[in-house]
Structures are given as structure tokens and as C-alpha cells.
Amino acid sequence: MGKLNGMTxxxxxxxxxxxxxxxxxxxxxxxxAKVVVSAFPRAPEALPQHERAEGWLGSASVAAEIFAAGxxxxxxxxDVTRRDQVEALFAAGEAAFGLVDGVxxxxxxxxxxxxxxxAEMDDANWFHTVEVNLNGPYLVSKxxxxxxxxxxxxxxxxNISSMAGRVGLANYGAYCATKFGLIxxxxxxxxxxxxxxxxxxxxxxxxxxxxxxxxxxxRTAERxxxxxxxxKNGVRGAIPLGRQGQPDEQAAAVVFxxxxxxxxxxxxxxxxxxxxxxx
Numbered sequence: 127m128g129k130l131n132g133m134t135x136x137x138x139x140x141x142x143x144x145x146x147x148x149x150x151x152x153x154x155x156x157x158x159a160k161v162v163v164s165a166f167p168r169a170p171e172a173l174p175q176h177e178r179a180e181g182w183l184g185s186a187s188v189a190a191e192i193f194a195a196g197x198x199x200x201x202x203x204x205d206v207t208r209r210d211q212v213e214a215l216f217a218a219g220e221a222a223f224g225l226v227d228g229v230x231x232x233x234x235x236x237x238x239x240x241x242x243x244x245a246e247m248d249d250a251n252w253f254h255t256v257e258v259n260l261n262g263p264y265l266v267s268k269x270x271x272x273x274x275x276x277x278x279x280x281x282x283x284x285n286i287s288s289m290a291g292r293v294g295l296a297n298y299g300a301y302c303a304t305k306f307g308l309i310x311x312x313x314x315x316x317x318x319x320x321x322x323x324x325x326x327x328x329x330x331x332x333x334x335x336x337x338x339x340x341x342x343x344x345r346t347a348e349r350x351x352x353x354x355x356x357x358k359n360g361v362r363g364a365i366p367l368g369r370q371g372q373p374d375e376q377a378a379a380v381v382f383x384x385x386x387x388x389x390x391x392x393x394x395x396x397x398x399x400x401x402x403x404x405x
Contacts, residue, residue, distance in 0.1 A: 127158070128156070128157035128158025128159070129157040129158070129381060129382075129384075129385040129386070129387065130154055130157040130158050130159035130228065130381065130384060130385050131157070131158035131159075132158070133154075133158070133159045133160070133227055133228045133384070133385075134159065134160045134161075134162065134219060134220075134223040134224055134225065134226045134227055134228065135151075135154045135159040135160070135161050135162070135226075135227075135228035135229070135230065135384060136161075136162040136164065136215070136216070136219055136226045136228065136229050136230070136266075136270075137150050137151045137154065137161065137162070137163060137164065137230045137232055138164045138165070138204070138206055138230065138231055138232050138233035138262070138266060139164070139165060139166075139206075139232040139233030139234055139286075140163045140164060140165050140185055140188055140232065141163075141164075141165025141166070141167075141168065141184035141185045141188065141203075142165075142177075142184075142336070142337055142338070143174075143176065143177050143180075143182055143187070143337075144174075144176075144335070144336050144337045144373070145336050145337060145338065145373065146232055146286065146331065146334065146336060146373050146376050146377070147163075147165065147188075147230075147232045147233070148188045148191075148373070149372075149373030149374045149376065149377040150230055150232060150373075150376070150377040150380050150381070151163050151188050151192065151199070152188070152191060152192065152195075152374075152377070153374060153377035153378065153380070153381050154228070154230075154377075154380075154381055154384070155192040155195065155197035155198070155199060156195070156197070157381055157385070159228065159384075160197075160198040160199070160222070160223040161189075161192055161197065161198070161199040161200075162199070162200055162202060162215070162218070162219035162222070162223070162226065163185045163188045163189045163192070163199055163200065163201045163202070164185060164201075164202050164203070164204045164206075164215055164233070165184050165185040165188075165201075165203060165204070165233070166203065166204065166205055166206070166233065167184060167203045168184060174337055184201075184203070185201035185202065185203060186201040188201065189201035198223065200218065200219070200222045200223075202214075202215050202218045202219070206233045206258065206262030206263070206265060206266055207257045207258055207261055207262050207265070208265075209265055209269075212265045212266055212269050213269055216269050216270065216273060220273075225273060225274070225277060225279055226270060226273065226281075227274065227279055227280065227281040227282070228281060228282050228283075228384045229266060229267065229270045229281070229282070229283045229284070230283075230284050230286065230380055230384070231262070231263035231266055231267065231283065231284070231285045231286060231308075232286045233258060233262050233263075233266075234258060234259045234262075234286065234304075235254065235255055235258045235259060236299075236301060236338055236341055236342060237251060237252070237255040237259075237298070237299035237300040237301040237304075238251060238297075238298075238299035238300075238301075238345065239290070239295075239297075239298045239299055239301040239341075239342045239345065240297060240298070240341075240342040240343065240344070240345035240346035240349065241297060241299070241345035241346070241348070241349050242297060242299045243296065243297050243299075244299070244300075247299045247300065251299065251300065252299070252300045255299065255300035255301065255303075255304055256300060256303070256304055256307075259300075259301070259304035259305065259307075259308070260304045260307045260308060263285055263308060263311070264311065267283055267285075267311070267315060267326075270283060271283075271315070271319055271324060274319075274322070274324055275319070275322055275324075278322075279323075280322070280323030280324060280325075281323075281324045281325075282324070282325045282326075282327075282383065282384045282385075282388075283315070283324070283325070283326045283327070284326075284327055284328065284329060284380050284383045284384060285308050285309075285311075285312050285326070285327070285328040285329070286308075286328075286329055286331065286380075287305045287306075287308045287309055287312075287328050287329065287330045287395065288301070288305040288330055288331060289330050289331065289332045289333070289397065289399050289402060289403060290302045290305050290306075291304075291305030291306045291307075291308060291309055291330055292306075292330055292397065292403055292405070293403065297346070297349065305330075308328065309328055309395050312326055312327065312328040312393065312395065313393045316392045316393030317393065320392055320393075325383075325388070325389075325391065325392040326392055326393065327383045327388070327391060327392060327393070327394050327395070327396065328394070328395040328396070329376065329379050329380055329383065329395075329396050329398055330395055330396065330397045330398065330399065331371065331376045331398050331399065332365065332370075332371055332397065332398065332399025332400055332402045332403075333361050333362070333365065333370045333371065333399070333400075333402075334370055334371040334372065334373060334375075334376055335370045335371070335372055335373070336373060339370070340354075340358075343357045343358045343361070364402070365399070365400040365401065365402055366400055366401030366402065367400035367401055368400075369400065370400075371398065371399070371400060375398065376398055379396055379398045383396070
């Protein structure tokens, strides 16, 4: 019996082949959840080469993987900064599978992480990062909680922050600000909805082998004039376990927090970082 049997889990930001969202969606489905796979649609020219080569279709490809493995999923593109689109996303999930009682706020942008200091970054990029990384989870959580409260149903929300939300990192643009900012609402909302049986927690991934992380390494390499491999290997070497995390290792932590094994855990922030920080 899967850990998420009977749940409908919505995962935002799940359109990348090498991303946390896809790993979370696949892991949730493997544990028995019906999954609403959501992502912001990307233009073909914006896809990395490995996705273009295989005809990757974002959230639709992730849903197809779940179907192929015998699970249940729908794909629904959504801009999490748009209230109307978020409401349509939940409506689609409920029409397909019933009340959405598990939510993973994974959608996010890297800002200019690795490249830009606060003094140097573009103002529009700062505000866009805040919109996606902080206002997006606010809107998604608000719509989710209202639906759960209206039906008197329990549920679970997991926000995806970052180790950049635990310690300030130079030249990370608006990324640190928004990932620090996500931990506060996690705790606040957890207190507000605890008596309704709704749990709210947060995961802070450390360096994980994804396209998004590789983008940060590339920007850092360009800024300091070093090879990409040197930057990546340097980060790996600084992690006590001696390697980057894998997306499925982050997904395992998220699924744990969604499921009944974490029934007495709320308002917490879990570092999944190979020992990089121990606080």
C-alpha cells in the first residue's frame, strides 16, 4: 500500500526533465497519489538541448510517464502568479480526481543566482523573482486552504525553499530573499490551519543535480572566469557526503511530509543537503 493512497497531489513547477518537480510528481504517483502536474509553458527554443532532442513536452511528458507506469495524472499549464490560472488549475484537478488535499509549491525561478549582486541586478528581475517564488506559493496555498476548509477536510502543503533560504549567498540576486521569505509563511500558515488538520511544512534542498542548479554553476563560472566543471566539483567537494543530491532524494523527503508518517509534523523546515548545514 502506497504512502499517499487516496490523496490527490498537485505539484507546481513540474515541467523539466531534470528537475525536482518531475521527481516529486513521479514519486507521489508511485506512492499511490493521483497527481496534478503543473508547469509554466516554455517556448521550444527555451528548452535545454537534451529536452529538445527527445521532444519533451513539459508537464504533459511527466503525466505521460505516470500513465505509462500505471498511475493517474493530468497535466495543466499554469502561471502561479495569476490568481485566475491558479483557480483554474485547482478546478481541473478537482474535476479529474476530487478534492486536492496535497500541494507541493515547487515552481520557482533562479533569478540571477550566481551572477548578480543586489546592487547590480535588474529591478524587473527582482520583482519577477518575488512574484514567482513568493507570491506564487501564497496564491496556490490560499486557494488550496480555502477549498480544504470549506469541506472540513485535512490536507498537507509542502513548500520548496532552498539552502539559499537558510544562509545568505553573495551574488544570488533575489533568490535568497524569496527562499528565506518562504519559510516565514510556512510557519504562519501552519499555525493558522493546524486545528483544521492541515499541515504545512518546508523542504530546503541543498545542491541537487538539476538543470536549474547547473544554470547557477554556469553563471558563477562566467562571473569568476573559471571552468564550469571546477565550480561544480568545488561545490560537490564542500558537501560533507561528498556529492550533490539527486532529485529523487528530495522527492522522498517531500512525499514523507505529505503522507501520514508525518502526521504530527507541521510548521517545520527540513534541510535535505548532504550535511551542508546542521541547524
